[in-house]
Amino acid sequence: MNPTDWTTDWLPAGVTLVAENAAAIDPIAKTVATTGGQSLPYDLLIVAPGLVLDHDAIEGFALDMVGQNGIGALYAGPQYAANTWEAASKFTEEGGIGLFTRPATEMKCAGAPLKHTFLIDDIASRGGAAGKYEIHYAANNNSLFGVPIVSEKVRMLFEDRGIKAHYSHLLKAVDAGRKLATFAATKPDPVTGAAVVSDIKLPYDYLHVIPPQRAPEVIRQLGLSWADKWTDQGWVEVDMKTLRHLRYPEIFALGDVAGVPKGKTAASVKWMVPVVEDHLIAAIEGREGTEVYDGYTSCPLITRVGRAMLIEFDYHNNLVPSFPSIIAPLEELWISWLMKEVALKATYNAMLRGKA
Incomplete structure (x- = not known):
């Protein structure tokens, strides 16, 4: 078709x-x-082009490498996900060093790098690699998740499962032949305390690559982006509450491309759409809209096969659980996994039909 x-x-x-x-x-x-x-x-324009994956920013890496020499990259599409599984499953059976990365840019579903890390660790612990592997996670800054209380929970889970976190390590190059990944690592100078960046090479048997992510060129090159922040990424300059462009009031942005502090998830779009709709209709009728987007973001953070934490939060890093009496957001629960695996597909379909 x-x-x-x-x-x-x-x-x-x-x-x-x-x-x-x-x-x-x-x-x-x-x-x-x-x-x-x-x-x-x-007369009125809604921009919702998503984002682009900047694989070229990683020296030595190309998509045709995915699935070979222990390299995985899930984001580029279904075939690359299948190829990634080939490399990852080899690791879960044979063991070695698993190295998982996260880019410095904003990204769609910022919990995805953690989900993949947790899942491969869980599968390896019950497969042929049991007792013969180690997991390393390269964080983009000094945190494991953008919400502090969730970051601390992830840190505790990493410690419990023996996953080594490398903070402020950004993947910059891959040597597939030697199975070496080069990171730009930022650490404070022991004397002055000033940030010092140096190259650090880490070996791997399995490497998961997530590239930097940016607004499409049609957005970045035509004056719709923020001029004073996210300058390397180009997200649309909008009011964080109304999603309306700050310089061109006829333009609204939805989804990943919107330049707001949170919100690059499908669940976020579900809450963004009614806000844009309200202000769009108000503009047509010559009045002011009233709906406000509070940064709602949802991350069903898978921590094991069959277990997940349903993390929901807003602009202020407040946890805003939808089912507070049923689902504890920081607990690894089967019901959270079930919602991720079963219920969300129906929700996505309803969203496409404008019914959710």
């Missing part, structure tokens, strides 16, 4: 699909130019 057909299956009547990419956005003329040469005028 053509991907366009998949999209039209979800579109309501009266919506016209333009099956071309956006090549340029002119916020002054209020037009969108497409790769097919069309120029589409707008």
Whole structure:
């Protein structure tokens, strides 16, 4: 089936699909130019192009390496996920050194690096590699998760399971032939306390690569991004509560591309959409909208096969559990795993149909 057909299956009547990419956005003329040469005028514009994976930022790495020489990379698509599993399953049977990474940029589902780490550790502990492997996790800063109380919980789980955390280690190069990964490691100078960056090489038998992630070029190159933060990433400059562009009020941003402190999860989009809808309708009717996005983000953090923690939080790092009397957010529970594995698919489908 053509991907366009998949999209039209979800579109309501009266919506016209333009099956071309956006090549340029002119916020002054209020037009969108497409790769097919069309120029589409707008009165109100919602940008929701997601993000792009910057694999080229990692020296020596290319996607055709995934699945070979112990290299995994889940984000690039289903085939790369399958190839990753080939490399990971070899590690869980034979053992060795497992090395898991997380980029310095904002990223979609920031809990994903931890999920993969926990799962491979769990599978290896019950497979042929039991007693013959070690797990290392390279954190992008001095924390394991953006919410302090969750970071501490993860730290405790790492300690309990013998997973070694390397703080402020950013993957910069891969030597696949020698199975060596080079990291830019930041540590304080023992005398002055100033941050010192040095290259550190770590060996691996299995390496999980997650590349830096950025807004698509059509966003970064055309003046819609923040000028004073996330300058290397290009997220859209929006009000964190209304998701409306701060300089071009006709433009709203949804999902990963929105330049807000939290919110790069599908669950976040579920809460963003009603806010944008409210302000969009208000603009059409010549009034002010009232709905506010509070940064709601959800991360079903898988910690074992069959166990997960349902982490939900807001802009202020407050835990905001949806089922406080049923699901304790920092407990490894079967019901949280079940929600991740079964219930979320139905929720995603409902979202696509505008019913959730």
